[in-house]
Amino acid sequence: MSTEPSTPPQVTSADVARAAGVSRATVSFVLNDTPGARVSEATRTRVLAVAKELGYVPHAAARSLRAGRSDLVVVPVSVSAIGRLFSEWVDEVETALGRRGYTVVLHGDRTSDPVAAAQVWAQLRPAAVITVNDSRMTAEAAKVLERAGVRAVVAGAAAPVEGVFTFVGDQSEIGAAAVGHLVERGRSRIGVVMPAERGLSAFAQPRLVGAQRAADEHGVTITPLPMRYTDDAASALALLCRELELDGVFGYNDEYAALLSAAFGDHGVAVPQDIAVVGADDLVLGQVVRPRLTSIRFHLPSADLLAEAVDRLVHDGTAPDLPRVWFEVVARQSS
CATH class of the missing domain: 3.40.50.2300 (Response regulator)
Structure with a gap:
């Protein structure tokens, strides 16, 4: 006849207090680092050592109740x-x-x-x-x-x-900056990568809006380019860019831009001579790939x-x- 393994008892602050020879209030003062609490350094050290030895883990919900607010x-x-x-x-x-x-x-x-x-x-x-x-x-x-x-x-x-x-922080400014830069470099037929992965549209859509706004201001054309983050998808898109005779691409971010840039190289499309490429996020990746990737750098709080x-x-x-x-x-x- 088999028996189910018993669950080890939960270590509580009372166990820590008992083992350290102090009150539960003192344990609470020490473990919560309560400002103004009068606890000697020796007692503090002993309580922390006992808590570590017993494997005590504070109860977040109980601590929040005592403090009157969540952390x-x-x-x-x-x-x-x-x-x-x-x-x-x-x-x-x-x-x-x-x-x-x-x-x-x-x-x-x-x-x-x-x-x-x-x-x-x-x-x-x-x-x-x-x-x-x-x-x-x-x-x-x-x-x-x-x-x-x-x-x-x-x-x-x-x-x-x-x-x-x-x-x-307006994500549309990223697309506008990328297109503005490509226009400065003499590009007029610009593709904008739109990642197909779930969850990315919240960033990609406003970047496309900004790219279109800049394109309208400069009188150039924009072509949205759906793309999955895979070698095969990048390869197919590189061929499409060549067929569409695009001369510039904003790659959504550095990761998509670098993947597409590599695919251009595989198909004999020279970057930037045939197609200029701009990414975003200014990741280290952009400086590792060749040619080094032009990017949009963020300045966050x-x-x-x-x-x-x-x-x-x-x-x-x-x-x-x-x-x-x-x-x-x-x-x-x-x-």
């Missing part, structure tokens, strides 16, 4: 959509918020309706919600979060959102500035405005 910061994000540039920036933001006592949760829910999405985020009762170029962060969504007690509602968006602490703004919003309800996101062309050999 969670929800960042709704699709990993496939943000790319390397934004993933590195989000990682820096997570580190900066961690230094201020917050726990960042990347939330992959794909609910499309803004109010329904906000209700999903609010279920975690976070202290803050931060979105980047997410059309679901609307005034209505912000009201849902406010009613749920979310203290800081922050968004990176093309324009200020009512009820949201917004740092402005620093992670520390954003984390400080979130902390101020949580505690004070207000924070200084963050600098606007801006973009610049970094010209290299591909254009």
